[in-house]
Amino acid sequence: xxxxxxxxxxxxxxxxxxxxxxxxxxxxxQRPAPAKxxxxxxxxxxxxxxxxxxxxxxxxxxxxxxxPLVTIELACRNGSFTEPPELNGxxxxxxxxxxxxxxxxxxxxxxxRTIGELGIIYNGTTNTELVNxxxxxxxxxxxxxxxxxxxxxxxxxFDEEEFAREKEVVLGEIDRNESNPxxxxxxxxxxxxxxxxxxxxxxxxxxxxxxxxTTDQMRLIxxxxxxxxxxxxxxxxxxxxxxxxxxxATYFGDWPRGEDPFKxxxxxxxxxxxxxxxxxxxxxxxxxxxxxxxxxxxxxxxDAATYAADVFSFILRQPNSRFQRALVDxxxxxxxxxxxxxxxxxxxxxxxxQTTPEKAxxxxxxxxxxxxxxxxxxxxxxxxxxxxxxxxxxxxxxxREKVSExxxxxxxxxxxxxxxxxxxxLPTLRKTSRADIQRYLRRYILGQPHVAVALMSPExxxxxxxxxxELIGAQQSMAAAAAR
Numbered sequence: 001x002x003x004x005x006x007x008x009x010x011x012x013x014x015x016x017x018x019x020x021x022x023x024x025x026x027x028x029x030q031r032p033a034p035a036k037x038x039x040x041x042x043x044x045x046x047x048x049x050x051x052x053x054x055x056x057x058x059x060x061x062x063x064x065x066x067x068p069l070v071t072i073e074l075a076c077r078n079g080s081f082t083e084p085p086e087l088n089g090x091x092x093x094x095x096x097x098x099x100x101x102x103x104x105x106x107x108x109x110x111x112x113r114t115i116g117e118l119g120i121i122y123n124g125t126t127n128t129e130l131v132n133x134x135x136x137x138x139x140x141x142x143x144x145x146x147x148x149x150x151x152x153x154x155x156x157x158f159d160e161e162e163f164a165r166e167k168e169v170v171l172g173e174i175d176r177n178e179s180n181p182x183x184x185x186x187x188x189x190x191x192x193x194x195x196x197x198x199x200x201x202x203x204x205x206x207x208x209x210x211x212x213x214t215t216d217q218m219r220l221i222x223x224x225x226x227x228x229x230x231x232x233x234x235x236x237x238x239x240x241x242x243x244x245x246x247x248x249a250t251y252f253g254d255w256p257r258g259e260d261p262f263k264x265x266x267x268x269x270x271x272x273x274x275x276x277x278x279x280x281x282x283x284x285x286x287x288x289x290x291x292x293x294x295x296x297x298x299x300x301x302x303d304a305a306t307y308a309a310d311v312f313s314f315i316l317r318q319p320n321s322r323f324q325r326a327l328v329d330x331x332x333x334x335x336x337x338x339x340x341x342x343x344x345x346x347x348x349x350x351x352x353x354q355t356t357p358e359k360a361x362x363x364x365x366x367x368x369x370x371x372x373x374x375x376x377x378x379x380x381x382x383x384x385x386x387x388x389x390x391x392x393x394x395x396x397x398x399x400r401e402k403v404s405e406x407x408x409x410x411x412x413x414x415x416x417x418x419x420x421x422x423x424x425x426l427p428t429l430r431k432t433s434r435a436d437i438q439r440y441l442r443r444y445i446l447g448q449p450h451v452a453v454a455l456m457s458p459e460x461x462x463x464x465x466x467x468x469x470e471l472i473g474a475q476q477s478m479a480a481a482a483a484r
Contacts, residue, residue: 045423048410049241053249055257056229060410060419061244062236064403070142070237071404073134074149075411078225080203081129081267081345087221089170089205090213092126094221096166098133099124103155104147120145125408126203129344130415136404139238143247149233150251153226158215170210177204181283185291185455188281192451193293193348197268224265227258232414236407270295270346273449278471280454280461287334288360288456288464289352290367290471296340296349296444299417307425307432308440309340309349314388315380322379326370327353332363342416349444357460361470364454368473375441377434385434393426 049061078091099122105114115122118141124133133152135145177183187202194201233252235244272295297305316323316338327333336353351371355363373379400406413422452471456464468474 048419048423049245050419051245053228053253055253055255056227057248057252057255058232058414059245059248060232060234060414061239061241062234062403062407062410063239063241064236065238066403068139068238069136069404070139070145070235070239071134071136071407072142072145072149073132073234073236073407073411074153075130075132075232075234075415076225077129077230077262077415078131078221079127079129080205081200082225082261082265083199083205085199086209087217088199088202088209090209090217090221091131091225092203092205093166093170093210093213094218095124095126095131095133096170097156097158097163097218098152100162100166101157101159102151103157104151115148118144120148121404127412128201128203130412132408132411134407136237142235142239142244143251146233146247146251150255153231154255156218156222158218160215163215163218167210167213170205171207174204174207174210181285181455182289184281184283185289185453188279188453189291189293189350189451192277192279192453193273193295194270194346196271200268200270223258224261227261228252228255229257230261232411234407234411234414236410237403267345273451276449276451276472276474278452278454278466278468280456280466280471282458282461283455285455285457287354288357288363288454288460289354290360290364290452290454291353292351292367292450292452294349294445294448294450296347297440298346299342299344299421302443303421304436305440305443306340306342306347307429308436309347309444310392310429311385311388311432312374312437312440313338313340314392315384318384318388321384323370327363327366330366332359332366336367344416357456357464360454360456360460360464361466364466364470364473371445371473375438375446382434385437389430389432392429396426 047063049063051059053059078094080088080091083089083091099112115135118137120135120137120141122133122135124131133149135149137145190201191198199205233248235248296309297303299306315321318324319328323338324336327336332355334354334356336351338349338351340349341347351367353363353367399409410422413419450472452473454466454471
């Protein structure tokens, strides 16, 4: 869901791989089949323009003259979804090397001093299926910023001393991540939900792969994925579209087209879960956090279900929903949430509940009781459905207020779904019906194999002795089936 994109960047599929706290919202995407959208703005997005250069580079312009600032962003379809185990985390390490020495700048210190003198704010992020880099600066510095971005993208030096320093920085991120108890919850969920190809869902990577990384591997990543036909340049803010298209063509037009990396190195197909499973993870925490995960819909295969997932999750998130009343207002849970993470190849659906050790068993029973009724005709009202769609649209519009942040959402959705899906998001969202939601629930949640992970202290685990059958709701499912 676009409106929570910036929150997403710091959660499960984020650059730093931070742990998943209860109630967090996530969205991500796998590589779409690139679509050539027309160079004509749609009514819902009149400020958005895009063209494709002859070398395959997508150029996306979002025009907003409110303040004399411009953000340029280079987006590349790369990230952990391209990584076999031996390369896990190296897309993230590559991102760390981006703002370093290149053909035009001899070292990192000179590079940073030069962009600092121009008042450029810069950063980059690595997600499951997108790596992006951005500059925000005064609009009059647009040509200079584009030149800096071009040199960093096309002509990295991969200096060995700088590389050794950045490896230590990334290893430090792994250390910090492992100091957070919720890291072990999200890691266990990922490991079990995507057991066959776990590395493809872990942007941070492992200590072993990062420590052993070489500059030759950086050049391998550049050769495979940093090609114009696998990238986009976005320009957002105080800019005239035609001038932006001209400048991007000037600086990036001679970037040589490469092989389609996803033809030569196809994405994996995550196999469906064969059976439900549950596990307790112990860490020094006071409360109990229970997470239940399912395989959800994939972009390009079941787009309608992605909209239904967004709307249903939003309904459940509202304080007056039956879901919240049954679990939070009742006092069984401190917080509860259901989220869907959009992806090209199996977007996970995750229910997260936090409670106390004393209430954990009752809360677990209650949450499975609610799940059994998700598709009931009276689980939510027509008014709740209408209000959810209205509020989703309003939050989407509010998210566009700060252009320097909204451009990250644009690049995220360019990589995840293509601009046609993005442009049509609100009109299609408005059409989502109760029948669409029930179809989504029956296909992806109700009666489907799932993974349940409970995070608690060793003392709580010893006292509660939750069984796997309790964790996966097996007894309640059998009772509900018998009742039907």
